[in-house]
Structures are given as structure tokens and as C-alpha cells.
Amino acid sequence: MSTVGAYTYENLVSTANAALVGTPAFHSSLVPLLKSWRTPLGEFNTEVLGNALSMVDLEKTGVAYVQITVDALNLASTAEQMDTAFAAVLRISREAELGQLETYPEVMWRLAQALESVGRSAVGHVRVCEVLVELVGRMNLQMIATRDHTEKPRGKNTVRPEQLAANASHGVRLTHLHIECLRQCLLAQRRDLYVRVMQNVIQVRLDAFGHLLVLPRARAFMEYHLYAGMVCVGIDELDWASRMWMFVFALPAKHTSAIQVAAYKRLMLLKLATEGKKLQLPTFFANLHTRVLDNNALSYAALADMFASKSMGAAAIKIHDMQGQLERDENWALAALVVRMMPRHFIKRVGNAYASISVAQLASITEFGVHPLASRASDPHAALVLYIQEMNDASVVVVQGPGVLARDAVVNFSDIRATMGPIGDGTAVHIQTEQQWAELIENKVQQVDELHQYLTKLDRHLALSKEYISAHRG
Numbered sequence: 001m002s003t004v005g006a007y008t009y010e011n012l013v014s015t016a017n018a019a020l021v022g023t024p025a026f027h028s029s030l031v032p033l034l035k036s037w038r039t040p041l042g043e044f045n046t047e048v049l050g051n052a053l054s055m056v057d058l059e060k061t062g063v064a065y066v067q068i069t070v071d072a073l074n075l076a077s078t079a080e081q082m083d084t085a086f087a088a089v090l091r092i093s094r095e096a097e098l099g100q101l102e103t104y105p106e107v108m109w110r111l112a113q114a115l116e117s118v119g120r121s122a123v124g125h126v127r128v129c130e131v132l133v134e135l136v137g138r139m140n141l142q143m144i145a146t147r148d149h150t151e152k153p154r155g156k157n158t159v160r161p162e163q164l165a166a167n168a169s170h171g172v173r174l175t176h177l178h179i180e181c182l183r184q185c186l187l188a189q190r191r192d193l194y195v196r197v198m199q200n201v202i203q204v205r206l207d208a209f210g211h212l213l214v215l216p217r218a219r220a221f222m223e224y225h226l227y228a229g230m231v232c233v234g235i236d237e238l239d240w241a242s243r244m245w246m247f248v249f250a251l252p253a254k255h256t257s258a259i260q261v262a263a264y265k266r267l268m269l270l271k272l273a274t275e276g277k278k279l280q281l282p283t284f285f286a287n288l289h290t291r292v293l294d295n296n297a298l299s300y301a302a303l304a305d306m307f308a309s310k311s312m313g314a315a316a317i318k319i320h321d322m323q324g325q326l327e328r329d330e331n332w333a334l335a336a337l338v339v340r341m342m343p344r345h346f347i348k349r350v351g352n353a354y355a356s357i358s359v360a361q362l363a364s365i366t367e368f369g370v371h372p373l374a375s376r377a378s379d380p381h382a383a384l385v386l387y388i389q390e391m392n393d394a395s396v397v398v399v400q401g402p403g404v405l406a407r408d409a410v411v412n413f414s415d416i417r418a419t420m421g422p423i424g425d426g427t428a429v430h431i432q433t434e435q436q437w438a439e440l441i442e443n444k445v446q447q448v449d450e451l452h453q454y455l456t457k458l459d460r461h462l463a464l465s466k467e468y469i470s471a472h473r474g
Contacts (some may be wrong), residue, residue, distance in 0.1 A: 003155065006041040009052035009068060016064040017057075035103050037067060045076040046084060062096035066111055073114035078445060079122055086123060086131070089115070093135035098142050102173065108183035111216050112176035115184070125187040132181035133193070137200040140172045147182065174206050174349075175222055194234045202228045202240070222248045222259040238274055242267065249285050256292040262329070264293045268300045269334040276345025278304040299325060312346045313367035342388055343371055347396060351413030359384055359398070360407040381407040 041048060049072050056065040069092060072085035092098075092111075101108050119128040174285045175339060178201060185197045223266050229244035248263040264279075271279040278301075281290055294301060299322050306315040319326075321336055326332045345365040350357065368387075369380040377383040385406045388398050400409035 009048070009053065012037075012067065013052070013055045013061065013064050016061040018395075031104070034063070034067065035106055036455060038040055039071040039075065041071065041253070042076060044072065044077060044081045046081070049075075049084075058095045059097050062092070062098065063101060065096060066092055066101065066107050066316060066350075070107070070110045070114045071122065075333065082121060086118065087130055089135075089378075093131050093138060094149055096137040098135070102141075102143070103177075105175070107174045112180040116180055119184050125184050126193070128180065129184040129188045129190075129193050129197075132177060132184055133196050133200055136175075136177050136181045139175070140200070140204050143172050153381070157290070172204055172206055174220060176220070179224050179227065181221060182224065182231060186227060186230055194231050197231055198235060198237065201219055202231060202244070202340065218251050219257070220255055221251060222263070226259050226263050231261070233337075239272060242270055242274075245270070249281060252286075253289075256289045260289070261293060261296045264403055265297050265300050265329055265331060266334060268297060268304055268339055269331060271306060273334070273338045273341045276307050276342075276349070278307070298443070307342075311367040312342050313370045315342060316367075316370050317366065339372065343368060343373065343384075344391055344393075347388065347391075347411075348393075351396065354408055354413060357411045358407070359409045359411060363407075364412050372422075379406065379470065381409075383406070385409060388403060418458060 012033065015033055018029075049068065053065060053072075056068070058065050065088070068083065071090040072081075072088060076082040076085045079380045104388065115128050115132065140374045180438075181201055182197065185193050211397060225244045225247040229241040232241035232244060245263045245267045248260055264281075266420070268279045271277055281293075299318075301455060303315060303318045303322065306318055309315075316339070321334065322335070324337045343366065347362065350362060350365055357365075363380055363384050368374055368384050372382040372389055374383045377386055385398050385400065388396055395414050397412045397414075398409050402404065
């Protein structure tokens with residue numbers, strides 16, 4: 001056994017125990033020890049590390065256990081050694097009092113770095129992600145419990161934690177482990193892990209920015225939300241993805257970050273996919289930063305401008321030409337979503353000008369024939385009919401009678417969202433077509449004209465009355 005290694009680990013554990021039950025002086029001796037920690041071992045030593053871990057009370061001095069585990073992860077070079085070290089990580093995720101780690105963020109950073117390295121090894125990203133989801137989930141619960149226990153009542157009307165939404169947070173601080181959990185999840189590329197991370201990490205709201213346990217804080221905040229948005233896209237939670245990426249721009253900064261540029265490009269594509277519109281950043285975001293973002297996303301902006309037309313041919317060609325850049329930016333999957341959703345927006349845009357139109361005319365106006373989905377059926381018209389049916393949108397309906405060719409079928413448009421409440425006598429009026437809008441406007445104009453004529457007659461009548469004449473004499 002290496003006496004130096006055992007003695008040093010004994011010193012670490014004894015110092016951690018003293019800091020736990022002793023005076024602030026003992027705590028102040030543990031902080032510099034952990035900050036300047038260097039592993040005493042030159043290679044993985046199962047006996048030394050095993051003895052060191054057995055000395056630690058995991059619930060009371062978990063920070064010492066975590067540091068020893070980090071050493072084991074960094075020193076492991078064989079599959080057997082890695083399994084031994086990873087078993088210690090599993091114990092941390094299930095048994096350790098993780099609240100202690102908040103006082104020593106350097107130790108959490110080392111654990112995150114060690115797990116990143118382990119993910120690239122034979123252990124793999126999937127196993128690392130699984131243990132991180134469990135670890136971060138328990139850490140979140142312990143942070144919330146600690147905050148609930150220490151928070152003083154603010155009055156008789158104070159809202160208690162159990163009265164808040166299930167996903168409301170009372171003290172979750174961002175750590176390096178949160179960020180690494182999202183990163184490993186993305187590298188694992190497994191939908192079931194995306195769902196678990198969504199439930200246990202992303203949907204648990206972070207506390208105020210001042211409570212972040214990461215340095216540099218601004219970079220960590222942006223990096224976390226960039227990864228979170230990417231996970232949300234992986235499970236088709238597009239509204240959540242948009243929200244996460246918008247948070248990337250929530251912090252004031254002197255300079256525009258590369259993380260913001262990456263989020264900006266993704267948000268532009270997501271906006272095109274979901275709404276077919278160009279992205280508008282929040283008004284509080286500085287114009288200087290906006291110009292920098294635009295200069296770094298010129299191709300994306302040009303693509304968004306092409307969505308303003310009625311035909312998708314130019315937009316489809318632009319995406320094809322951008323494939324190399326989209327792949328370098330790791331945005332090709334989002335671009336594929338844009339391509340898949342593109343016809344929906346161009347079809348509905350035609351509905352702004354037409355109440356009904358033949359499938360052949362609609363295919364010609366939108367240039368549906370250039371879209372990859374046009375080859376799904378025997379001809380582009382049949383493919384367009386199939387696409388409209390799959391849209392499952394009540395405002396766009398295909399009417400195709402028996403024996404009618406797809407090209408001769410009729411597409412009817414109606415704006416079912418335009419529903420007005422009580423009008424006049426309290427009767428609810430539901431407006432579904434442009435013709436109904438026109439009739440309603442005409443009726444209202446007529447009512448206003450009748451009211452104007454009535455007031456004019458009333459004014460003349462008053463002007464001729466004796467009371468009016470006597471009041472205005474002299």
C-alpha cells in the first residue's frame with residue numbers, strides 16, 4: 001500500500017470531518033485543501049482508493065468521497081478499473097448528501113470533467129448520462145428541500161411550496177453537473193434519455209441568476225440553455241426549445257458570444273419551421289449585438305427572406321445550397337424540420353388570397369413539385385392532397401369526389417381562428433370565411449350610417465325646439 005497516498009486521503013477525510021463538526025477555522029482549512037488538490041497516486045491503485053472511500057461517511061462528508069471518486073475516474077485505464085470507479089459514482093448519485101457540494105463548486109467541476117472524459121471511453125455516453133440524470137435529479141430535490149427548510153415565512157398569506165406548480169423551483173442552482181448532463185444526453189442520442197432529462201432537469205426551473213454555482217456564470221447560463229433547447233427539439237418540444245434558446249439572450253453582456261450566434265441560427269430555423277416567419281429578437285437586446293448576430297447569420301437571414309414569397313422553390317434551393325454550412329453548424333436536422341414544415345406555411349399563405357382553389361393551381365402557385373415530398377405519390381398533385389390531409393388542419397380542406405383526379409380536386413380555405421364574441425343583441429357570431437367577414441363589415445357600416453342619420457335628425461329637431469331657441473337668445 002502507498003503510505004503517502006493513504007496518509008493524504010486520510011488527511012482529506014479527517015479535515016472534511018473536522019469541518020463538518022468543528023469551528024469555521026476547520027472549514028477554512030478544507031477549502032484551500034480542495035482548491036489545490038492533486039491526486040497522490042501516479043496510477044490506479046484499487047487497495048488505496050478502496051480504503052480511502054471506505055473511510056468516508058457518504059452522508060456526512062460526501063465532498064471528500066466525490067474528490068476521491070474523481071481521482072479514481074481520472075486514473076482508471078482498464079475496463080475493470082473504470083467499472084470500479086463508476087460504481088463509486090453510482091453511490092454518489094444514490095446516497096450522498098449533495099448539498100455539501102454547493103460549498104465546494106470546484107469539486108463539482110472536477111466531477112463533471114471526469115465524467116466527460118469517461119463518456120468518451122468504453123463506458124459510453126449513455127451510462128454517463130443515466131447516472132448524471134439520477135445525480136442531478138437528486139441534487140435538485142435536495143436544493144429545493146434545503147431552501148424550503150431555511151426560508152422564513154413572509155406573512156400569513158405566504159404561498160407554501162406544496163401549493164405551487166409541480167415544476168416550480170425554490171432553490172435550484174445551476175451547476176457544472178447540470179450542463180454536463182445535457183451534453184452527455186445529446187451525445188447519447190437516445191430519445192428515452194431526452195425525455196428523462198426533460199422531466200428531471202429542464203422542466204425544473206432554475207433559481208435567480210445570482211445563485212449559479214458556475215464560473216464564468218454568463219457562459220454557463222447560455223451554454224445550459226443552448227443544450228436544453230437542443231434536447232427539447234429531439235423530443236419535438238418545439239415551444240420549450242424556443243423558450244430555452246431565448247434565455248440565451250436574457251443576460252446583458254459587453255460582447256456577443258459564439259453561443260448566442262449558435263442559438264440565433266437555431267432560433268431562426270425553428271421560427272421558419274413553426275411559423276414560417278423571420279425571427280425577431282426581444283426589444284431589450286442591444287442593437288449592436290443584433291447587428292453582430294445578423295452579420296454572422298447572413299445565409300440564414302437570406303433563407304428567412306425567401307419565406308416571404310408565395311412559392312417555395314427558391315427557399316428549397318437555398319436550403320440545398322446551404323447544406324454544407326448547416327452541417328458545419330450542426331443544424332441540418334433543424335433544416336430538415338424546416339423542409340418538412342415548409343409546404344404548410346406556403347399553402348396557408350395562399351389561403352389569405354383565395355377562399356377555394358384547385359389542387360393543380362395550388363401546386364403551381366406554391367411550386368410544390370420541387371419539394372422532396374412531391375415524389376411520395378404517383379404524381380405531385382396526389383402528393384399534395386396527401387400532405388394537406390396529413391396537416392390535419394381544419395382551415396385547409398381538400399374536397400375530392402368519386403372519380404375526380406387529384407389535380408382537379410378543390411382546396412377550401414377558412415380562418416377558423418377568427419371567431420368573434422357577442423355582437424349587438426348578444427348572439428355569438430362565428431366567422432369562418434372572407435365572405436362572412438365582408439358581410440359583417442358591410443352590416444356594421446350600414447349600422448353606423450343609420451346611427452349618423454338618426455343623430456343628424458335629432459340635432460335638427462333640438463335646434464328647432466323652443467327650449468333650445470330660448471337658451472341661446474342673447
